[in-house]
């Protein structure tokens with residue numbers, strides 16, 4: 001199993017990768033911090049990864065996407081799976097008063113992923129097999145005042161993935177959209193956690209299974225599916241008055 | 245696999261006392277460490293919270309959650325040398341190393357502790373008489389101090405801090421990672437014997453006979469029964485099995501049960517305790533039973549019920565573990581058991597064991613040669629505390645000690661008598677670190693100044 005992971009130092013991606021490492025997978029890990037990348041790679045190696053290759057990339061550096069993907073394919077001699085997991089929660093308040101801040105959040109959470117997927121889709125479509133998995137979010141299911149910039153980026157991403165899944169299904173390539181709820185990771189360190197906060201381990205296990213079983217859209221933990229069904233069904237005249 | 249994340253509020257296993265820190269800070273990466281001197285309140289690392297009392301709690305201070313430092317660093321499979329971050333649990337280590345023919349050198353009665361916690365309490369296991377404490381197997385670790393220094397500590401480097409940190413109750417700095425030696429095994433099974441005994445004398449006799457032959461020994465005892473004989477119980481001893489190959493059978497991972505909520509306090513009263521002990525003793529029909537079992541039920545019988553501490557209800561409970569030297573052991577043991585019986589407080593899980601002579605490098609390490617008994621008491625307010633104070637007196641007179649990892653109430657005076665090197669240790673306590681436990685047991689002198 002040869003896996004490319006973008007945002008490999010994300011807690012969720014690492015938890016997923018640990019499970020593939022146990023199976024003896026080969027990894028091409030992409031992240032922007034050399035220290036974190038090394039810590040993550042060493043851990044996966046001890047856990048059983050057959051091979052670890054790393055690549056430093058700030059994903060907002062769109063010009064380097066082609067180079068990164070070509071290096072991954074040539075180094076591992078092909079790819080079986082891709083997991084894209086980088087992201088930033090962003091500061092909604094700051095975004096509201098700054099166009100550049102808003103666009104920056106969009107680049108990280110949406111545009112960069114679309115750029116990667118556009119290049120990768122061609123490769124997988126030709127190869128006629130494989131699995132592309134992207135971490136989106138329940139926040140993309142409906143816009144809320146507390147984080148609609150992040151939500152809109154994830155929402156656009158989810159729609160892009162729907163279309164891509166539709167396109168690639170003919171070629172036997174699976175496209176998995178992962179929609180986690182609130183998870184206890186560095187990204188949410190400053191967010192107050194209620195009862196519903198999930199552990200990165202549980203979510204990693206869920207993503208691992210979804211990738212192996214070539215699922216379409218998975219909510220993690222599962223209870224976010226009914227919750228979001230309800231949230232989506234509230235009529236807009238009512239919804240707009242809620243403080244969410 | 246549980247989906248829900250650990251709650252953010254640090255609690256200890258006995259859930260007594262219930263105190264809250266001013267803030268909880270998580271450490272995620274070794275490359276992104278907090279500047280500890282910037283915190284206004286004293287800091288204490290918090291690991292899995294499997295300490296029973298207040299040694300892992302820091303009321304009004306900063307609780308530094310190290311549970312995200314859970315990456316392996318290296319594993320030399322030829323030499324059996326493992327290096328990992330301090331928030332890796334023994335459970336996770338076992339999962340990795342057992343299929344590759346290795347075992348942890350020393351393990352407490354639960355595998356849900358982190359490496360940092362195992363070092364800071366210098367934990368002991370069933371093989372103390374053969375292997376000493378966990379700290380005896382640590383080859384080095386990295387310690388973060390509040391002045392920003394990151395020191396490699398080993399028996400040869402920063403030796404004093406090495407010795408102070410092993411059993412150092414989290415007070416000397418943050419252990420970021422540690423390297424330690426593993427023990428080779430042939431397969432994941434334990435070749436064990438269970439032997440009934442009906443007096444303390446008989447326990448000591450069996451203990452003396454089996455210590456040489458068996459790597460692991462411990463006993464479950466009932467001290468409420470047996471009159472002059474002081475107790476009866478079941479002696480368990482075992483060795484790593486040698487008779488089959490590593491791959492012979494997978495040890496299936498059963499889903500652990502969970503106690504989903506606090507039971508009302510009346511569920512565990514002296515009557516239920518008595519019936520439980522009765523059942524346990526008689527569950528074994530013959531005097532000696534010989535079996536080969538997977539390692540999990542042998543080492544971790546309680547781990548199959550998650551959060552069993554909730555059986556004690558909201559009031560919480562106290563564990564009391566002491567050691568008394570062999571020379572005086574009998575008199576002290578008789579006195580302690582007598583006092584417990586007279587108090588009418590039942591102890592649900594009582595574990596008896598002997599400690600051997602292997603010395604730990606740790607300055608404040610608890611184990612020393614003698615007999616050790618660990619008892620649980622539901623927290624019943626003043627009368628429970630009073631009983632334990634009385635027991636402290638007996639332990640102190642006999643030259644023994646009480647285990648800080650299980651303690652929530654020992655006095656400064658007694659602590660200082662139990663751990664005569666405490667002042668030497670205090671020199672290595674980081675000035676920005678403290679704990680609820682430490683403020684209590686080291687405060688005697690400061691109080692005079694205030």
Ligand SMILES: Cc1cc2nc3c(=O)[nH]c(=O)nc-3n(C[C@H](O)[C@H](O)[C@H](O)COP(=O)(O)OP(=O)(O)OC[C@H]3O[C@@H](n4cnc5c(N)ncnc54)[C@H](O)[C@@H]3O)c2cc1C
Nearest residue numbers: 291292293294295352353358360361364367368413414419
């Ligand atoms: C069912 C059960 C059975 C047990 N059996 C035994 C036994 O047989 N033998 C035994 O010795 N103990 C036993 N214990 C006690 C337990 O092993 C110890 O209390 C252990 O230290 C708990 O580890 P933890 O990871 O939960 O640490 P915590 O309880 O969270 O913390 C313990 C101490 O370690 C410090 N610490 C944690 N991480 C770090 C770090 N990274 N750097 C510096 N300091 C740190 C904390 O500040 C604290 O002082 C048992 C406990 C339970 C619940």
Ligand SMILES: NC(=O)c1ccc[n+]([C@@H]2O[C@H](COP(=O)([O-])OP(=O)(O)OC[C@H]3O[C@@H](n4cnc5c(N)ncnc54)[C@H](OP(=O)(O)O)[C@@H]3O)[C@@H](O)[C@H]2O)c1
Nearest residue numbers: 009010011012058059085086087137180182183185186187
């Ligand atoms: N945690 C949640 O509650 C939650 C809920 C729903 C969805 N998600 C999604 O889950 C994914 C993983 O997040 P996480 O929870 O695992 O948090 P995390 O551990 O903080 O991971 C986020 C990762 O994104 C990387 N990253 C951010 N900007 C980058 C950039 N410009 N270039 C390269 N890498 C960049 C970060 O790298 P650095 O460490 O170098 O900054 C980090 O590794 C994200 O897509 C997030 O949106 C999370």
